[in-house]
Amino acid sequence: MASATDSxxxxxxxxxxxxxxxxxxxxxxxxxxxxxxxxxxxxxxSFTPAFVSTVxxxxxxxxxxxxxxxxxxxxxxxxxQERYRTITTAYYRGAMGFILMYDITNExxxxxxxxxxxxxxxxxxxxxxxLLVGNKCDMEDERVVSxxxxxxxxxxxxxxxxxxxxxxxxxxxQTFERLVDxxxxxxxxxxxxxxxxxxxxxxxxxxTDQQAPPHQDCAC
Amino acid sequence: MAEEANLHSxxxxxxxxxxxxxxxxxxxxxxxxxxxxxxxxxxxxxRWKGAKRVSQEYKEKSCARCQRILGLLLNRGAxxxxxxxxxxSECRVFLRRTQAWKCTVCFEDRNVKxxxxxxxxxxxxxxxxxxxxxxxxxxxxxxxxxxxxxxxxVPPTPPPLSESQCSGSPGRLQELGQFKGFNxxxxxxxxxxxxxxxKLSKSQNDMTSDKQxxxxxxxxxxxxxxxxxxxDTAINVTTRKxxxxxxxxxxxxxxxxxxxxxxxxxxxxxxSPPPNTLFSxxxxxxxxxxxxxxxxxxxxxxxxxxxxxxxxxxRYCFKTHSLEICIKACKNLAYGEEKKxxxxxxxxxYLLPDKSSQGKRKTGVQRNTVDPTFQETLKYQVxxxxxxxxxxxxxxxxxxxxxxxxxxxxxxxxxATWDFExxxxxxxxxxxxxxxxxxxxxxxxxxxxxxxxxxxxxxxxGPRKLQEAQEGTGDQxxxxxxxxxxxxxxxxxxxxxxxxxxxxxxxxxxxxxxxxLRLKSPVLKKQACPQWKHSFVFKDxxxxxxxxxxxxxxxxxxxxxxVSDRLLGGARLSSKEDPAGGTDSCSQSKLQWQKVLSSPNLxxxxxxxxx
Ligand SMILES: Nc1nc2c(ncn2[C@@H]2O[C@H](COP(=O)(O)OP(=O)(O)OP(=O)(O)O)[C@@H](O)[C@H]2O)c(=O)[nH]1
Ligand SMILES: [Mg+2]
Ligand SMILES: [Zn+2]
Ligand SMILES: [Zn+2]
Numbered sequence: 018m019a020s021a022t023d024s025x026x027x028x029x030x031x032x033x034x035x036x037x038x039x040x041x042x043x044x045x046x047x048x049x050x051x052x053x054x055x056x057x058x059x060x061x062x063s064f065t066p067a068f069v070s071t072v073x074x075x076x077x078x079x080x081x082x083x084x085x086x087x088x089x090x091x092x093x094x095x096x097x098q099e100r101y102r103t104i105t106t107a108y109y110r111g112a113m114g115f116i117l118m119y120d121i122t123n124e125x126x127x128x129x130x131x132x133x134x135x136x137x138x139x140x141x142x143x144x145x146x147x148l149l150v151g152n153k154c155d156m157e158d159e160r161v162v163s164x165x166x167x168x169x170x171x172x173x174x175x176x177x178x179x180x181x182x183x184x185x186x187x188x189x190x191q192t193f194e195r196l197v198d199x200x201x202x203x204x205x206x207x208x209x210x211x212x213x214x215x216x217x218x219x220x221x222x223x224x225t226d227q228q229a230p231p232h233q234d235c236a237c
Numbered sequence: 238m239a240e241e242a243n244l245h246s247x248x249x250x251x252x253x254x255x256x257x258x259x260x261x262x263x264x265x266x267x268x269x270x271x272x273x274x275x276x277x278x279x280x281x282x283x284r285w286k287g288a289k290r291v292s293q294e295y296k297e298k299s300c301a302r303c304q305r306i307l308g309l310l311l312n313r314g315a316x317x318x319x320x321x322x323x324x325x326s327e328c329r330v331f332l333r334r335t336q337a338w339k340c341t342v343c344f345e346d347r348n349v350k351x352x353x354x355x356x357x358x359x360x361x362x363x364x365x366x367x368x369x370x371x372x373x374x375x376x377x378x379x380x381x382x383x384x385x386x387x388x389x390x391v392p393p394t395p396p397p398l399s400e401s402q403c404s405g406s407p408g409r410l411q412e413l414g415q416f417k418g419f420n421x422x423x424x425x426x427x428x429x430x431x432x433x434x435x436k437l438s439k440s441q442n443d444m445t446s447d448k449q450x451x452x453x454x455x456x457x458x459x460x461x462x463x464x465x466x467x468x469d470t471a472i473n474v475t476t477r478k479x480x481x482x483x484x485x486x487x488x489x490x491x492x493x494x495x496x497x498x499x500x501x502x503x504x505x506x507x508x509s510p511p512p513n514t515l516f517s518x519x520x521x522x523x524x525x526x527x528x529x530x531x532x533x534x535x536x537x538x539x540x541x542x543x544x545x546x547x548x549x550x551x552r553y554c555f556k557t558h559s560l561e562i563c564i565k566a567c568k569n570l571a572y573g574e575e576k577k578x579x580x581x582x583x584x585x586x587y588l589l590p591d592k593s594s595q596g597k598r599k600t601g602v603q604r605n606t607v608d609p610t611f612q613e614t615l616k617y618q619v620x621x622x623x624x625x626x627x628x629x630x631x632x633x634x635x636x637x638x639x640x641x642x643x644x645x646x647x648x649x650x651x652x653a654t655w656d657f658e659x660x661x662x663x664x665x666x667x668x669x670x671x672x673x674x675x676x677x678x679x680x681x682x683x684x685x686x687x688x689x690x691x692x693x694x695x696x697x698x699g700p701r702k703l704q705e706a707q708e709g710t711g712d713q714x715x716x717x718x719x720x721x722x723x724x725x726x727x728x729x730x731x732x733x734x735x736x737x738x739x740x741x742x743x744x745x746x747x748x749x750x751x752x753x754l755r756l757k758s759p760v761l762k763k764q765a766c767p768q769w770k771h772s773f774v775f776k777d778x779x780x781x782x783x784x785x786x787x788x789x790x791x792x793x794x795x796x797x798x799x800v801s802d803r804l805l806g807g808a809r810l811s812s813k814e815d816p817a818g819g820t821d822s823c824s825q826s827k828l829q830w831q832k833v834l835s836s837p838n839l840x841x842x843x844x845x846x847x848x
Contacts, residue, residue, distance in 0.1 A: 037351075037352060038351055038352045038353075038354065039269060039354060072250075072251050072254045072255060073251065073254065073255040073258070074255065074258055075258050076258065076261070076262065076265075078265060091262075091265060104255070104374075104378070107374035107377070107378065108374045108375075110361065110365065110374065111373050111374055113357055142357075142360055142361040142363075142364050142365070143360070143363065143364050144360055204351060204356050204357075205332075207356050207359070207360050208347050208350060208351070208356050209332070209337070
C-alpha cells in the first residue's frame, strides 16, 4: 500500500514521463515455482510464504537507473497453470525479455523448462532474451536439481543462468538487472547493424564489432 | 448444482481480476503513448531542420550538418556511417564506450528509436510482419472483451427497430460467431464456461502436476486479491454498491430522470425574455451561458485575490473503479472577506466536463482560518476508460454571511496522463492555487454536453469483404452497405430555465460528392437527459465513400412558438484531417469513427462531446 506516508518522498515530478525508455519483461514457468514471489520481492521487497496462484496475468511497474538511464520496467507475471495458457502466450509477443523460472526442489518444473523455451521460440520475437532462474535456492535440504544441471541446460538453450531465492532475496535484483543489460545490448546491436537510415551499403562492421560485449560468465 | 454455481462465480471472479489488470495496463499504455507522441514530434522538428540543410546545394567541402567549410588537410571531416554525409568533428556523437560515432541527426534518430521502443517493433516485425505495430495483447483483450460484453452481457440496448432496419445485419449469434477464432484467448476466457471447465481437468497432464493444481484450486477463490499489485487496502468495498447517480455510468442505461437544478431563483423564470429571443439558434454565448454557469456555481459569488496553496493526493483503485481525492490542507489562503479578515474555507471538486450537481463533491467548512486542515477523502466511481477524458477541478471557497460565497482559487489537473501506477504520484502534494480558468481557454472548445451513440457499418459480406471493398473501386453493388447509427441519449445539455428540453437530433451525412443525406429523430418532450434510442440508417453507402465522408450530429431544442429551434450543440465524425487541428476529444472521436469503419457489422459505442 503506497499511502500518504510516502509523501515525504518529496515532491513528485510534474511529469510522470520521467524515464528514458520502457522495457517489457515476462516471467514464465510452472505454477508454484515462485514467479509472483520473485516479482514481489523485486518490486516491493516483500515475501509471503502463503501460495496464491496467479489468475491469468498481472504486472508491476518499476523504474530503475541503469547505465545513466531511467528505465521503466513493466514486468508481467504470468499464471503457470495450463488453463490460462491462451491468455499468457498472447503476451509473449510484447516482451523484450523473459525470466524462465523453475524450482530447484521440484524436478518436474525443471523438466518443463524445455517446453517453456519452445513456447518462447514459438510466440516471441527472434531475439528474445531469456534468463533461466532456478528459484528457492534457500531450500538446500530439499534440492533435487543441482546447480550443475541447471547450468548445463542453460548453456544448451543459450540462456544465461542464475540460482536465486525470492524468500532470502538472493540474486533477485541481479537477475532483473542482468536481463535489462542483455536487452540493452540487443538493442544497440539491432540499431547499429541494420540502421534503416543507411540507404546504400553498410560501410563496415566496425560498429557491431565494438558493440559486442565480452561474454561474461554470470556466476551466482 | 450448487457446485456449478460456485464454479461459475469463480469464473466471474477471474474475469474481474483480469479486467482490473487490463485496465491498469491501459493507463500505463496511455501514458506511454503520450510520451511517444511527444518524442515523435520532437524528432519531426529535428528532421525539418535537417531537411533544410539537405535541400541546400550539396557542397563537397562543407559539413552536412553545420555547413562549416572543411579543410583539405586539417579538419577534413568524415563520412557518417548512418547517412553517408561528410560531417565535421563537431557534429559527431560517439557511442557509449566505443570509437564509433554518428552524425547529430543520425544519433537523434537512433535515440528516438530507443526511447520509443521502435527498435523492438522493427525487430519483431521481421518475425510477425502482420502484427500491428504497437498493438499489445492487453489492448486486444480489452477491446474484444468490451465488444463481447456488449453483445452477451448487456441486454440488446438498440431497440428492435434498429435491428430490423439494418436488414443486412447479421443476427447476434452470427456476430458472436465472428469472434470465434478472432481472439482465441478471449473466447476461452470469457465465453465458454463449459469448455473451460473441461480444460481445467485436462490441463493437469501438461506442464503442471495434478497435485499442485488440486492444491491451488480452492484457495483461488479466497484471498488472492491480497496479492494483486494494488494499493487499495484503504478502500471501502461497500462504496462500490452505493453508487452515486453519476454521469460516468454508461449512458445507454436507463437512468432516472435528471433532477432539475433547484438553484434557479424564481425571478429567473418570470423575468426570462420571450423564448424566441432567448432560444434562437445563433445565441450561444449570451445569457444562456450565464444561466448555466449560475446553476453550477450555486448562485452568485465574489472573487478574492487568489493566494496560497492546497495539498491533496489523487489515487485510483482499478479494482473498485474508485477515484479518491484526499484533501489535506490549504495554506496562505486569501481572506474571503478582506475587510473583516474573515475566512471560512471549504473545498469543492468536479470531474470536468461534468459540472452537474451529482458530479460535485465538497468537504466540510473550516471556520476562521486561512490555513485550514481538512483531512477528507472525496470519492468518485469512474470507469478506467473514462478517466482519460476527465479533468479534476479542485476549487476553494469561502462561506460568508447569508451563505454568500467567495472564490478563493482553484487547480485543474488533467487525468489523461496521470500515472496511477506510480506510487509517487499517489503522494500528497502542494499545488499553487490559481485564478478561475477562463470559461473557454484558447483552443479548448466549449463543452455543451455529451451525446451517446452506437454505430455500425453493415456490409453484406461480413468482414472478409472489407478488404475487397477497400481495394476495389467501391462502386460494385456488392460492396454497398449501410451505416446504422443509434442515437442513444444525451446528458449535461444546456437546459431551459425550467430544467427541461424538447429535444431532437439531426444527422447529416455528407458524402465526398457533397451529396447530403439527412435524418431526424422524434422530439422527446420535457426531458433534461433525453434517451431517444432512435436509429438512423444511411443506405447505399460504400466504405470508401464513408472514409471521405463526414457525419454531423446536432442536438436541438424545439422552439416553443415554432420560431426557430435552438441549437444545443453538435459533434462531427470524420476520418479526414480536421483543418482546425484536432483537439483531444476530436481525435478521440476520430479514432472511434475509424473503428466503426474498420470493423464492419460490429457495434461501436461512442460518447461524443457536443461543441
Ligand atoms: N522457500 C522458498 N519458498 C518460495 C520461494 N519463492 C516462492 N516460494 C513459495 O512458493 C510458493 C509459490 O510461489 P508463487 O510465487 O505464488 O508461485 P507462482 O510461480 O507465481 O505460481 P503461479 O502463479 O500459480 O504460476 C509460495 O508458497 C511461496 O511462498 C523461495 O525463494 N523460497
Ligand atoms: Mg503467480
Ligand atoms: Zn558540422
Ligand atoms: Zn548521419
